Amino acid sequence: MGYKFDFSFLPQFFGVFVDGAKMTLIISLISVFVGTLLGALLYFLRESNFGIGKFKPLKIIATVYIEIIRGTPIILQIYLAYTGTALFFGIDIGVVEAAVIAISLNSAAYVAEIIRSGVEAVDKGQMEAARSLGMNRGQAMRLVILPQAVKNILPAVGNEFVAVIKESSIASVIGVGELMFKSKIVTGATYLQLEPLIVIAGFYFVMTFSLGRLMGYLERRMKASDMR
Secondary structure (H helix, E strand, O other): OOOOOOOOOHHHHHHHHHHHHHHHHHHHHHHHHHHHHHHHHHHHHHOOOOOEOOEOHHHHHHHHHHHHHHHOOHHHHHHHHHHHHHHHHOOOOOHHHHHHHHHHHHHHHHHHHHHHHHHHOOOHHHHHHHHHOOOOHHHHHHHHHHHHHHHHHHHHHHHHHHHHHHHHHHHHHHOOOOHHHHHHHHHHHHOOOHHHHHHHHHHHHHHHHHHHHHHHHHHHHHHHHHHO
């Protein structure tokens, strides 16, 4: 006899799932926003020519940070943000704040690489042309290169947003009330293991699919504007 699915709990607990989805979106939105700002800073630090002789401390710091973040699991980073802030800085923060800090710092490393690849995708002749017009490197980057790179960067940042929505589920390990945590609450109340997971899978799909379609629309609009 096959397994019989039971979704009779859904009317009673639908609001619980909605609250979890709201928390997931809030964490993701803040994390991507902060991560984008930090990622831009990391990119400029990595490209900085400031140094003493051949030693370039800003570039080294940014490169080491990016490699460490990309080389360690995000669940470890969340635990470190939650326990490390109190241990090293004497600051007792909540679970939501710890999740936002960890996911933002994680996202920043990937956004820095997104910006780097977006800038490198711009034809190198653009920089040479701008310099031949009398612009210094900073002016050329700000007025010529970055406006073109943004069109390459935005779709990738949208994909990063989708990835963060899914990665935010790991925040449940420290008790953040996002979708995965809410499914555990429903499981504890209904003694159903599979059905709550199927429901949150639907929520994740709706959020990521909708965001993916939105980014696809924006990308098509940008391409259309280039053809005019």
